[in-house]
Amino acid sequence: MAGALLKQSVGTFRVSYPGESQSVSTFIKAPQPLDAEYFRTRLLGWFDQYGRTHLPWQQDRSPYRVWVSEIMLQQTQVTTVISYFERFMQRFPDVETLAAAEQDEVLHLWTGLGYYARARNLHRAAQCVVSEHDGVFPVESVTALSALPGIGRSTAGAIIAQATGQRAPILDGNVKRVLTRLHGVEGWPGKPEVEKRLWQLAEHYTPQWRCADFTQAMMDMGATLCTRRRPSCLLCPFEADCVAHARGEEHRFPASKPKKEKPVRQTLMLMLRDGNGHVLLEQRPSSGLWGGLWGMPQFDDHEALRAWLAREMPGSIVGEQWPCFTHVFTHFRLEITPVQAHLSRRGGHPAVSGRRWYDPDQPDSIGLAAPVKALLESLSSSSLL
Structure with a gap:
């Protein structure tokens, strides 16, 4: 039943066979989205049993705590972030304290996390929240939140969903990996046409209910099962639906960014x-x-x-x-x-x-x-x- 829910559409590709005087057109099926309700039910069922629910930023949730964690988690693994997050919260328990701090101290607490533009933007954003929004994060919409320094569309969605429970799709690196493998989406996700397709899939699957859990479940899937190397396909709730797994080509998805020799x-x-x-x-x-x-x-x-x-x-x-x-x-x-x-x-x-x-x-x-x-x-x- 699960595999049957992987709908198919037909697209034409021209294939040339050796020894034939002309190429022959053949029809190759391209996967379309799964039934959204089926996807959500299986994902949340897996999350309820195996998902991560005891991370520091999941306790006493607030837009501020979730925001700091999401910025720290960009390009950085959860295991590394936990100790930094806890030290940061001890020194800067709220956005007003962070906004009033010297940049030197913010960068000091960030030392070792790398990508220091994140820390500078975090500090600037805190000052914007205090000076322009009276210390209240503008979580009424993705557009309003992503106007703050260092917050993009996916990060804004994650903050809103995690902190308020409102519906807001996300598309971080983990989610991109899950969706490209599940649907066999070709091409580097950084290409506009590929990213557009992935956002369509994210929109399709994101529910109106249990939005915080769904968002965390999508990230957990990519972080713990659908990992970059050696994914645990036999434990995945979508093993029977995954195009990359059916082809034995998990390693091909998502496609890597075209490489340039680093100077x-x-x-x-x-x-x-x-x-x-x-x-x-x-x-x-x-x-x-x-x-x-x-x-x-x-x-x-x-x-x-x-x-x-x-x-x-x-x-x-x-x-x-x-x-x-x-x-x-x-x-x-x-x-x-x-x-x-x-x-x-x-x-x-x-x-x-x-x-x-x-x-x-x-x-x-x-x-x-x-x-x-x-x-x-x-x-x-x-x-x-």
């Missing part, structure tokens, strides 16, 4: 220490790579590094060069070569706007990029130059 960039990262063992850090511009975070001065080559030291920190002595290591970003690879240096005289150095002397043994609450944090931790146990 490689190089940088020298200056680890300059004063006589007290403190390390010079500079705050990066608010936009761009590691925006708003604190890091070590960076240079394209040794000549530029030495010229900067002579101009900004006269009397500095360049020390040894550490082995190069690679940090991978979404669009490129950064090869980082740390270079040690120290001031020749003891004592501190006058503070300059946008710079600070950081004590690795007594860390400040500031946002640090992952490679910078790792280097500072290495320096905390090393001897002075």
Whole structure:
């Protein structure tokens, strides 16, 4: 019965057979949506037995708590997010507290989660909610909510459904994977025509009732059963309906983004220490790579590094060069070569706007990029130059 509910439509594809003088047209069936009520019943039945219902943001639900969790969960696994979410809630229990905080502290609590634009947008959005909406999230519609920084259509839908129970379809990475496999949807989901088709399917299946559970169930399906690698098809409530599984082609769906060779960039990262063992850090511009975070001065080559030291920190002595290591970003690879240096005289150095002397043994609450944090931790146990 379940398989019979996979409706079919007919489309014509031209296929050429070897040895024939002309191509022959054959009809190949393309799957259409399952009956919506059947889909919802099976999905929610599975969720009631196996779904995740004890995650921190599912307790004491509010638009604020759900919003923070959804932003953290973008590009990040649940197991990683849990501890960050709990620390974040302890420090920023409501949107007013977050809006009033310094960006440095927000980025500090985000350090290690990556994709730091999410944290900057989170901070800006909190300020918008307080200043433009009197501290109340505009959850009356996807359009109103997605007008806030860092909130797209799917994230807005997830917040509304999870926090208010209102109907709002979602299409995050997990849901895309479920739908492309279930229906054998060809093409990279980032293509507008493919994404449009997936939104149509999401709209078709999303119910008017149990919207919070349905939304969580869709995400749980992708996260725990219909995983990127080695999906647990035998445990899936839609094993008999899934086009990708019937073909034995789960690995083909969803199609990957067309690959481009990631360019490689190089940088020298200056680890300059004063006589007290403190390390010079500079705050990066608010936009761009590691925006708003604190890091070590960076240079394209040794000549530029030495010229900067002579101009900004006269009397500095360049020390040894550490082995190069690679940090991978979404669009490129950064090869980082740390270079040690120290001031020749003891004592501190006058503070300059946008710079600070950081004590690795007594860390400040500031946002640090992952490679910078790792280097500072290495320096905390090393001897002075």
